Amino acid sequence: xxxxxxxxxxxxxxxxxxxxxxxxxxxxxxxxxxxxxxxxxxxxxxxxxxxxxxxxxxxxxxxxxxxxxxxxxxxxxxxxxxxxxxxxxxxxxxxxxxxxxxxxxxxxxxxxxxxxxxxxxxxxxxxxxxxxxxxxxxxxxxxxxxxxxxxxxxxxxxxxxxxxxxxxxxxxxxxxxxxxxxxxxxxxxxxxxxxxxxxxxxxxxxxxxxxxxxxxxxxxxxxxxxxxxxxxxxxxxxxxxxxxxxxxxxxxxxxxxxxxxxxx
Numbered sequence: 001x002x003x004x005x006x007x008x009x010x011x012x013x014x015x016x017x018x019x020x021x022x023x024x025x026x027x028x029x030x031x032x033x034x035x036x037x038x039x040x041x042x043x044x045x046x047x048x049x050x051x052x053x054x055x056x057x058x059x060x061x062x063x064x065x066x067x068x069x070x071x072x073x074x075x076x077x078x079x080x081x082x083x084x085x086x087x088x089x090x091x092x093x094x095x096x097x098x099x100x101x102x103x104x105x106x107x108x109x110x111x112x113x114x115x116x117x118x119x120x121x122x123x124x125x126x127x128x129x130x131x132x133x134x135x136x137x138x139x140x141x142x143x144x145x146x147x148x149x150x151x152x153x154x155x156x157x158x159x160x161x162x163x164x165x166x167x168x169x170x171x172x173x174x175x176x177x178x179x180x181x182x183x184x185x186x187x188x189x190x191x192x193x194x195x196x197x198x199x200x201x202x203x204x205x206x207x208x209x210x211x212x213x214x215x216x217x218x219x220x221x222x223x224x225x226x227x228x229x230x231x232x233x234x235x236x237x238x239x240x241x242x243x244x245x246x247x248x249x250x251x252x253x254x255x256x257x258x259x260x261x262x263x264x
Contacts, residue, residue, distance in 0.1 A: 002136050002137070003018060003019075003136070003137040003138060003139075003156070003158050004018065004023065005018060011263070014236040016019060017137065018133055018136040018137050019134065019136070020133070021133065022130055022131075022132045022133030023055070023059070023133055023154070025028070025129055025132075026055075026125075026126040026133075027126065027132035028053045028231075029122075029125055029126060030051050030122040030123065030126030031048040031052070033122035033126075033180070034047040034050065034051050034118065034122040035047040035048060035123055036096055037119070037121065037187065038121070040044055040188065043110060045108045045110060050104045050105075051119075051126075052100065053099045053104060054101045054104070054119070055097070055126070056100075057096040057097055057099065057100035058093035058094070058096050058097030058156055061094075061095055061096025062096070063092070063125030065107065072184060073096055073126070078164070094234070097123070098116060099180050101115055101116055101119050109209070111223075113194045113197065114193050116196075117191075117197050117247050118196075119185070120196045121181050121183040121184040121187060121196075122178045122180075122198065123245070124177075124204065125176060125177065125180035126176075126179035127176045127204070128173045128174070128175065128176020128179075129173070129176070130179045131169040131170075131172040131234050132173060134168055134169040135167060135173070136160060137157060137158050138156065138157015138161075139157065139158045139159055140157070140158070140166045141155060141166055141168060142166060142168050142215075143159065143165050143168040143214035143215045143216065144165060144166060144214055144215075145163050145164065145165050146165060147164070148166070150166075151165060151166065151167070152164060152167045153199040168211055168214055171211055172213070175190060175207040176207075178197065179204060179207065181206035183199060183203075185197055192245040192246065192248040193248065194241055194248070195241075195246075196207055197238075197241065198237070198238045198245060199242065200241070201234050202234075202235050202238035203238075205230075205233075206235055208227060208230075208231045208234075211260070212224075212225050212228045215227075219221030
């Protein structure tokens with residue numbers, strides 16, 4: 001594993017965390033996908049800035065949720081737990097990231113629900129690529145011991161493990177890329193506003209729910225982890241939104257929403 005990349009520039013030898021580097025790459029990819037979504041929808045807003053703001057909000061939310069979810073880390077590390085490079089909770093990042101996008105969408109007069117549709121493919125791709133950082137740094141997001149041929153040990157990770165375990169960050173990378181591709185294709189066709197977001201919530205929640213069976217997180221309710229409980233809520237919200245959007249009139253995904261004018 002490579003928690004840090006060592007660069008030699010004369011007497012200057014900085015260490016770049018691979019987790020942070022992959023977060024930066026995830027933001028770049030998500031920004032490019034979002035910008036392409038805006039172009040396809042003929043929207044002139046600054047997609048890159050919106051993604052950066054949402055990414056920062058998501059990181060803050062993921063860290064805060066992790067501290068709330070695992071208070072023992074805060075008791076052991078104190079306030080340093082808030083800026084430690086490990087420990088990010090998926091659900092907190094989702095909630096804060098979505099909130100930041102909704103606020104920006106309303107301010108840009110795009111609409112809170114519509115901007116989430118436009119951002120859904122970017123979010124899926126960005127999440128998947130961000131998981132490469134977890135894999136490279138060995139931050140403890142991997143799974144339970146396994147005898148499968150692709151099982152891996154992380155002896156040099158931030159949270160070392162010396163037996164072969166499920167490389168769950170790679171599973172989530174594959175899931176993020178598949179979900180992102182599916183949503184991108186679906187968003188290119190006429191859909192009711194909110195339907196792409198609904199599919200994102202269902203697919204992402206289901207993917208996280210399933211991968212939790214392989215991860216080492218403790219079970220807290222009915223044999224499920226906190227992440228699985230949050231995932232079920234995510235899936236339920238997506239299904240409810242799908243039902244609601246199925247009753248709405250369709251808005252072409254390739255055109256911005258606009259008022260229909262009656263002929264004079």
